[in-house]
Amino acid sequence: MTRNRKMMIAVAAVLFYVVGVPWLCAGRNYYLGVVTTASVLAVICAGVWLIFYIGRINIGQGAFALAGGYAAAIAVSKWGLSFWIAMPFAGLASMAIGILIGLPLLRLKGVYFSMITLSLTETARLAAQSLKSITNGPNGILNIPLPRDLSIFGITVIPDFATVDKHLALFYLGAVLLVVTYAALYRIVNSRLGWLFRSLQQNEDLASSFGVNVPMLRVIAFAICTFLAGVGGAFFVAMQQSIYPATFAVQDSTYFMLYCFIGGLSFVFGPLIGTFILYMGFEVLQGFKEYQPLLYALLMIGVMLWLPNGLLSLRPPKFLSAKMPSRPASGGDV
Amino acid sequence: MAIMEVFNLTKRFGGLAAVNNVSFEVREGEILSVIGPNGAGKSTLFKLISSFLPATSGKIVFQGENITSQKPHTVARKGVIRTFQETTIFRDMTVLDNVVVAHHLHSRASLAGFFFGTRIAREDEAAFRRSAEEIIDFLGIGPMKRELAKNLPHGYLRALGIAMGMAADPKILLLDEPFAGMNAEETDTALGMVRGIRGRGITVLLVEHDMPAVMKISDRIVVLNFGEKIAEGKPAEIQENEAVIEAYLGREDEELGI
Numbered sequence A: 001m002t003r004n005r006k007m008m009i010a011v012a013a014v015l016f017y018v019v020g021v022p023w024l025c026a027g028r029n030y031y032l033g034v035v036t037t038a039s040v041l042a043v044i045c046a047g048v049w050l051i052f053y054i055g056r057i058n059i060g061q062g063a064f065a066l067a068g069g070y071a072a073a074i075a076v077s078k079w080g081l082s083f084w085i086a087m088p089f090a091g092l093a094s095m096a097i098g099i100l101i102g103l104p105l106l107r108l109k110g111v112y113f114s115m116i117t118l119s120l121t122e123t124a125r126l127a128a129q130s131l132k133s134i135t136n137g138p139n140g141i142l143n144i145p146l147p148r149d150l151s152i153f154g155i156t157v158i159p160d161f162a163t164v165d166k167h168l169a170l171f172y173l174g175a176v177l178l179v180v181t182y183a184a185l186y187r188i189v190n191s192r193l194g195w196l197f198r199s200l201q202q203n204e205d206l207a208s209s210f211g212v213n214v215p216m217l218r219v220i221a222f223a224i225c226t227f228l229a230g231v232g233g234a235f236f237v238a239m240q241q242s243i244y245p246a247t248f249a250v251q252d253s254t255y256f257m258l259y260c261f262i263g264g265l266s267f268v269f270g271p272l273i274g275t276f277i278l279y280m281g282f283e284v285l286q287g288f289k290e291y292q293p294l295l296y297a298l299l300m301i302g303v304m305l306w307l308p309n310g311l312l313s314l315r316p317p318k319f320l321s322a323k324m325p326s327r328p329a330s331g332g333d334v
Numbered sequence B: 001m002a003i004m005e006v007f008n009l010t011k012r013f014g015g016l017a018a019v020n021n022v023s024f025e026v027r028e029g030e031i032l033s034v035i036g037p038n039g040a041g042k043s044t045l046f047k048l049i050s051s052f053l054p055a056t057s058g059k060i061v062f063q064g065e066n067i068t069s070q071k072p073h074t075v076a077r078k079g080v081i082r083t084f085q086e087t088t089i090f091r092d093m094t095v096l097d098n099v100v101v102a103h104h105l106h107s108r109a110s111l112a113g114f115f116f117g118t119r120i121a122r123e124d125e126a127a128f129r130r131s132a133e134e135i136i137d138f139l140g141i142g143p144m145k146r147e148l149a150k151n152l153p154h155g156y157l158r159a160l161g162i163a164m165g166m167a168a169d170p171k172i173l174l175l176d177e178p179f180a181g182m183n184a185e186e187t188d189t190a191l192g193m194v195r196g197i198r199g200r201g202i203t204v205l206l207v208e209h210d211m212p213a214v215m216k217i218s219d220r221i222v223v224l225n226f227g228e229k230i231a232e233g234k235p236a237e238i239q240e241n242e243a244v245i246e247a248y249l250g251r252e253d254e255e256l257g258i
Helices: A003-024 A029-053 A061-077 A083-105 A110-130 A166-190 A192-202 A204-209 A214-240 A250-263 A270-284 A286-306 B042-049 B072-077 B095-101 B111-116 B119-138 B154-167 B184-199 B211-217 B235-240 B242-249
Strands: A150-152 A155-158 B002-013 B016-027 B031-035 B057-062 B080-082 B172-176 B203-207 B220-225 B228-233
Touching: A003 A029, A003 A166, A029 A061, A029 A166, A029 A192, A029 A214, A029 A250, A029 A270, A061 A083, A061 A110, A061 A214, A061 A250, A083 A110, A083 A214, A110 A250, A166 A192, A166 A214, A192 A204, A192 A214, A192 B095, A192 B111, A192 B119, A204 A214, A204 B072, A204 B154, A250 A270, A250 A286, A270 A286, B002 B042, B002 B203, B016 B031, B016 B042, B016 B057, B016 B203, B016 B220, B031 B042, B031 B184, B031 B211, B042 B080, B042 B172, B042 B203, B072 B080, B095 B119, B095 B154, B111 B119, B119 B154, B154 B172, B154 B184, B184 B203, B184 B211, B211 B235, B220 B235, B220 B242, B228 B235, B228 B242, B235 B242
Parallel strands: B016 B228, B031 B203, B031 B220, B080 B172, B172 B203
Antiparallel strands: A150 A155, B002 B016, B002 B057, B220 B228
8 A cells, every 4th residue: 555545544534533523423522522531541552552562561551641640630730830731741750650660670571561560550549549748649639620721922722621612622632642642653663663662572682682772672662651641641630620549440451451452462553443442332332331341351352362463453454554574674665 | 813802701500600711712704613512501601702691700802892791782782793593583574674673783863763754764774675685695595585584494594593693783793503403405505604704704603513514614613511611723623632522422431341
């Protein structure tokens, strides 16, 4: 598929998303909210996918989303900062924590790395509960104001969320995050960075033998991953206008992993597809809600047994594929 | 001129000295082989020199610089490149991609530069590709370049490993048992390959089991037994050396009157 075709499909998909979805959900704010939530979950999930891509399983993304959420909540409600500064700040705060934890943690391989990350979310929840002076403990931080307007040189770029349709505004904010994240992820995977990440995934010793600074690359991947978690966490603070220690729980962390599995680990758009299908599927099938963990578990086992490469591998649409091993690294001449 | 000097290198695993007080030098442009019976410490020595294992004591000097116990990627940056035994390759990439990726050290653009696709990054990519094609042809695996690495026949895999080592632009290439498990014909091809590498001005240090191949190709040989160096010299000298014959065949008085 040529570059132009790919571009056209991407533009069509984005247009449908930003025009079609609000039109379909017009007057049904609940459904618009579901799509909005899914879009930002997909942003957080993209980070988990990137860690899969370097050959590690991160089951602690909820911890970083929670950290980002608290960072944004504190910045907005205690320091009185604008949400538009608080959101990148939340990403960077979460990233700083990610780098600090990642430096020692990423030396672990396989199941050991996963086990530690699994405990991170619970650690973060307990920390949020007990650091009362910073996080207000189990009561959480409430009544966080909606994002205000953003003006550059007197021109209002983003309107005050309180003066416009809040649901639509949040939807568009989520849409921007979604598009930027996945465009960047696509670019990473298809640039040299992606080749290096794949080389880590397949054999770290071999990569270091030709001079790849393996520990540094792992930390770079983890920094990107935790940055996305922080930004996503900040978004949910804006959406729910509150944050509690249990806003992101261990369950959420494992769901992120499941979304990646369902979509397909070797496809850039795997986590996006996985998140939308699973999250929206369950929101629509309200009656099954109480069986959600059970059904997720069965689904997980089923996917691993029968569809190890995820949904996108069913009929591999080439333009969605991140890893096309038969394609040469620097453009084909076949 | 010595390109690499090893002084009193020792590696202990608990009480066992896998490599004990070994010293030798590698001269620029030569093919030096390290041989020894099973368990002599060859592989450990190999990992020590390529910094995949930290030494317990002793010193490795490369081009006048102490490189003992540095990180593998730092040592690689200085031109000390190792290859792996058997089938350590990126299995799910094509042959060409394996070698393109291995050009990492040639990057002039930063990772951000590659992300944004700057002009230098694009030039780098094109240069890596040209160079990879050239190396692949040089080692005779050109016809296989579009195959997935995991589908390659055995002999080609070894060549691919060497190609990736060459892509990193080594000053000294460390080959881990390059002739292991090869038949006579494959060994001959591989011998030609190693000579060709030296012909490009790359010093070669190899660790090997296959005695006839080592005798044919080496300028000099270092012999290890029980972790210690027992001999060093030209192939003809090694063949005559009493200690070496003893190490390989056992002491005559130990034999039970055959």
